[in-house]
Amino acid sequence: MFFFDPFYFVILAPAILLSLVAQGMVSMAFNKYKRVPAASGMTGAQAAARMLQASGIRDVGIEPVRGMLSDHYDPGKKMLRLSPDVYQGTSVASLGVACHEAGHALQHAKGYTPLYIRTALVPIASFGSQGGMYLLFFGIMLNVMGLVFGKIVALIGFWAFAAAVLFALVTLPVEFDASRRAKLQLAELGMIASPAERKGVAKVLNAAALTYVAAAITALLTLLYYAIRLGLIGGSDD
Numbered sequence: 001m002f003f004f005d006p007f008y009f010v011i012l013a014p015a016i017l018l019s020l021v022a023q024g025m026v027s028m029a030f031n032k033y034k035r036v037p038a039a040s041g042m043t044g045a046q047a048a049a050r051m052l053q054a055s056g057i058r059d060v061g062i063e064p065v066r067g068m069l070s071d072h073y074d075p076g077k078k079m080l081r082l083s084p085d086v087y088q089g090t091s092v093a094s095l096g097v098a099c100h101e102a103g104h105a106l107q108h109a110k111g112y113t114p115l116y117i118r119t120a121l122v123p124i125a126s127f128g129s130q131g132g133m134y135l136l137f138f139g140i141m142l143n144v145m146g147l148v149f150g151k152i153v154a155l156i157g158f159w160a161f162a163a164a165v166l167f168a169l170v171t172l173p174v175e176f177d178a179s180r181r182a183k184l185q186l187a188e189l190g191m192i193a194s195p196a197e198r199k200g201v202a203k204v205l206n207a208a209a210l211t212y213v214a215a216a217i218t219a220l221l222t223l224l225y226y227a228i229r230l231g232l233i234g235g236s237d238d
Helices: 006-033 044-054 092-109 113-144 149-188 195-229
Strands: 061-064 072-074 079-082
Touching: 006 092, 006 195, 044 061, 044 079, 044 092, 044 149, 072 092, 079 092, 092 113, 092 149, 092 195, 113 149, 149 195
Parallel strands: 061 079
Antiparallel strands: 072 079
8 A cells, every 4th residue: 555556546537637627727727827018017026016115014025036937926025926928018917926825925914814824834744745655655664564564654644734634724714715806996097998808817827726726635535545554544553
């Protein structure tokens, strides 16, 4: 089981398929709409700055960061980091992604509870997604070898990984809400005006949201697999 378990791939198959579809949709949507210029002529950085200013937020910086779609908001340093295509791009896709990240800054400023929960979970989730898996593998090996404490080690790993699953679930409302704020602000501030532009923003942000859904489903199904294998569900610990 430790080296190869077909049951693992049976359980994870839907998530793997959804992840591939989601990644493909993100690439297609961004590549399509990064070629569609926004009528406002604003760059992603300018759009994000305007969204922040309109909400009275003046203590959040904006800077470029390397990478493709590496955009993120750092709540600890109050910094929006935008990839080159987004930071300096004037496309519908650039404005949508930039304002999505600005949406996280708005959540932070307004005390959006799921964002604070996600931020608090970061340390334990980081350990759970890596250290938890190592403990699971190591514990299963020990259990196969007939060592009693192997099951205990595996269970510790299981609950550590469960924290990473919780993080993935809490991430969903955070990301959906940031996209909602971006769509509203882009329209209300006149940065995106035409129905075609609004449709482009929605396509890009909805595709990106699907990747988070896929990640959460993958995490949940992985947890389910180990729950079954550890006998927490079904009563078998083979």
